[in-house]
Amino acid sequence: MADTHPSTARRIAPVEPGSILLPEVISLGRENAKTLGFFPDGAFQDYASRGHLLACVQDQRVAGYLTFRKRHLTITLVHLCVAPEFRQGGIAKALIDHLSQASSGFAGILARCRVDFPADAIWPHLGFTARNEIPGRATRQPTTLRVWWRDFGLPDLFSTAPSDRIVAALDSNVLFDLHTDRSEPELNESKALLADWLGDSIEYVVTDEVFTEIVRHPAPQARHALQAYASTFRILSDIDPALVRKLTTQLTDAIGPGESPQDESDRRHLVLSVVSGGRFFVTRDTGLLDFAADIDASIGLTAVRPCDLIARTHAELTEQSFTPDRLSGSALSIRPYRAADIDDLAQTFQAFGHHEPKPAFVRTLRDSLAQSTQSKGRIVVGQDGTLQGLLVVSSVDSEARIRLLRTTRGAASDVLARHLVWLAVQDARRAGRGVTRLVDEYVPPAARSVLGALGFRPADEGMAKVNGIDVMSTRDLADRLRSVDSIYPDPTWIEDTARVLEHGQSRLPSRLAFECERVIWPAKLLDTALPSYIVPIRPEWAAQLFHAQLAEQSLFRSDPSLMLRLNNVYYRSSIPRRIEAPARILWYVTASRESPSTRCVAATSLVEEIVRGPAKEVFSRFKRYGVFRWEDVLDLANNDPFGSIEAFRFGHTEPFETPVDLGRVRVLAEQVGAEMPVLQSPSKVPTDLFSAIYREGFQSRA
Incomplete structure (x- = not known):
């Protein structure tokens, strides 16, 4: 069909949180919620803040939008929506093409669509091929989702990785909502959990206590139906009685023993959720939600409403579930x-x-x-x-x-x-x-x-x-992978990866290089587009984040649990703007009055994400990482809550066995013919200098 809306009046734009386009996008999503599923305003805001929301603007209107997640080397579509009056006008293709062009280094785009929806027919026209079919989440009439893939010609190193879905335990009130045929505002909030786009993100489970609550239902027929429905979920049971008793005591001390059989059931739900590895407890019980902070502090479980869980899903998957605050206060x-x-x-x-x-x-x-x-x-x-x-x-x-x-x-x-x-x-x-x-x-x-x-x-x-061992070239990595392919039942991924690594026409894109370094960590790849920086850090923060020797000094009060954190956030002034992600960084520990003899490169990390914005917003997003206090971040913004700062989320930190002092850095820079980096602010360093400093830091391995 001819494009009835000429592309000359069309533009694709990222939608930011304060954009005038965002209300239009939210309105369009609401109009199509029947097929897209419930999507809270907070979820739209979160996707916008991460740069994961694109809009197609035509004739000064939002003609369509898409939301997406980036996880490892896969981009997953969450919504692709076109306004009815603009359909069959090339809007969907323009959005997908724009996302593809802006996603160098990724393996491809993944989409899921119900086979009985008319939109299922559009995907081949957008460059997707059908991969397989999986069951949908509808409770009454079984549905089928078709999985579509647009390939970028790169291997996905995580394509056979075990699932890392968020585990969320359902309270009985939410389970009953999901099972009923009635349509009411509060029930619909729970039913939004069944949206197909959440299928690869969340595993819903129930505790065996839910069957106790079902028994209290007065109608025999309803009891039988609810028991059958609850049995379709993975059931969490009392597999560690000693731990159950311990957590029950902690929870009771925090929120009280309860006054009814229902209160006792609620507390058992919560404890069993934790014992079996649940991260969230989904409930509409306002009595429990009022105690959410106390529940989290006492047993480490986050109690949320259904809509809050949906809003938080993107952040949890993007930043992984291994957030550091869950070890706070535990000196191990x-x-x-x-x-x-x-x-x-x-x-x-x-x-x-x-x-x-x-x-x-x-x-x-x-x-x-x-x-x-x-x-x-x-x-x-x-x-x-x-x-x-x-x-x-x-x-x-x-x-x-x-x-x-x-x-x-x-x-x-x-x-x-x-x-x-x-x-x-x-x-x-x-x-x-x-x-x-x-x-x-x-x-x-x-x-x-x-x-x-x-x-x-x-x-x-x-x-x-x-x-991986030490620093290596992409060809060396290809050879190493091939040398161990016999240990994998399906070594196809090794040959696919090796073929890309040996492709000599251009350097490996930074995103793919970043994922390769995560897979083969702690080795580093030399001949890629992944940039390297040297970043100054004050000794007190180095002690908290990675420098064990400084942490042992009484000058710096450090929480031993921080040394267990594999993901962290570091804040700095956003001026000058020097770092882009993904990247490698070398940590240069500056001198201070308390520790004048530091001045050394002490560790290296991988930076996955850079976030810039008002101090209040940036801190709110990352405060669960727990190292920096609001007072520290506010100081970086010159005591202006809306002053601009930047935070970078980093991980895969490797403290050096032998920190490289400032004088030695100068010598190494001269040996490799590189300029000495400016150490007052983040500076880009050539790969040869990064490699020389890194090897020096682990010279005892030679």
Whole structure:
């Protein structure tokens, strides 16, 4: 059909939070909510603030818009909406083409659409091909979603990674809302959870307490129907009675014991959600929601209304679920375990619920102690002496094998598990082991959920990750990947990745290089478009974020839990504007009156995102990272809450074994023929200088 709206009057524009286009976009979304699903105003605001909302403006009107997420190397469409009077006019294609052109380095765009919607026919015309079909979330009439993919010709290194969906437990009132046929405003808020675009983002679960509440329903027929419906969800049960008792005590101390059977059920719902690794508890119970802050502080579970969960989904997926605030206040220490610890370790970490044989568990612990030159075992201990985590790693030929990876169940178990896996990878790298392999058959769900994001894939035995060593070229990485392809049942991803790495016509785009470095961390790739910077940081912040030696000094009061944080945020003045993401950074610790002898490059990190804006808004978004106080951020903005600052979210931090002092940096710059970087503010550094400083920081490995 001919384009009835000439493209000469058309423009594609990013929609920012204060844009005059945003109300039009929200209005258009509301008009099409029947097919798009409920989308709160806050969700539109969040997508706009992240640059993930595009509008097509024609004849001074919003003719269409799209919202999207960027996760690893995949762009996922959330909404693609065109106003009825502009349909069949090329608006959808213009939006998709614009997004594609602005997404260099990504593997492609993913979309899902119900097969019974007329819009399902448009995707081939937009350059998409059908990949597969999956069940929809409708409760009454079964629906089918077709998965569409627009390929950019690059491999998605995470395409076979385990799911990292948000786990949200449903309160009984929300479950009942989802099951009913009635249409009322409050019921519709809950039913919005069934929107198809949320299918790959959230796993809804129920606790076994919901069946107790169903029994209280007066109508037998309704009881049977609700029991059948509740059984379609994954059911969380009391698998750790000791932890349930402990968390119940903490929760009761925070919000009181309750005064009715319903109150008792509510508290059991909350505790079971935490024990089984839930992040959110979705409820319309205003009594519980009034205690949301106390619930979060006492057991680490976030109680939210359905609409709030939907609004928060984008942030949770973009920034991952491993947010640092979930360890705040927990002073943890890591040490080798001893023979005297074995009985306590078995009592705490043996997988009783999965019938793990105690003799085999104990034998693994004892073997590690007996073979201390080839095996290392460590435990994580809380301030009160309680065991929190266990890691046993053995060296076998060219591999580092994680024989035991255990954490106690609780709100921060996935954060701790991720840190333990990271320790194993660092040990493997120091020992020159080319592969880290997880062979623990009884690894808890919280630990298993982090593996995909860390580069682990299903292997011929357990799950395995390729370890990069030192700094390397893309061709070296291709050779390393091919050298281990036999351990993967489906090595197609290795050949696809290697072919892209060996493509010599241009440097690897920065986004793809960034994802490659995350997968092969801690190695660094030399010949890519990923930029490197050197960033000054005050000693007190370095002590909090990564510098263990400074943290041990009494001059700087540091929270030991911060050393477990794998993702953090650093704030600075937005002037001068020097850094773009993604990027690598070297941390230069400046001098201070308390620590005049620092002046050294002490660590390196990967920067995933840069956010610039008014201090109040930027801090509000990242305050859960917990390192900086509002007073610190306000000072950067010259005491103006609306003054401009920037924050960059970074991770994969690697503290140097030997910090490189300022004089040595000058020598290295001269040796590689580079200018000495200006250290008063962030400065871009050439790859050769980055490589020289990095190798110097780990010279003991040579």
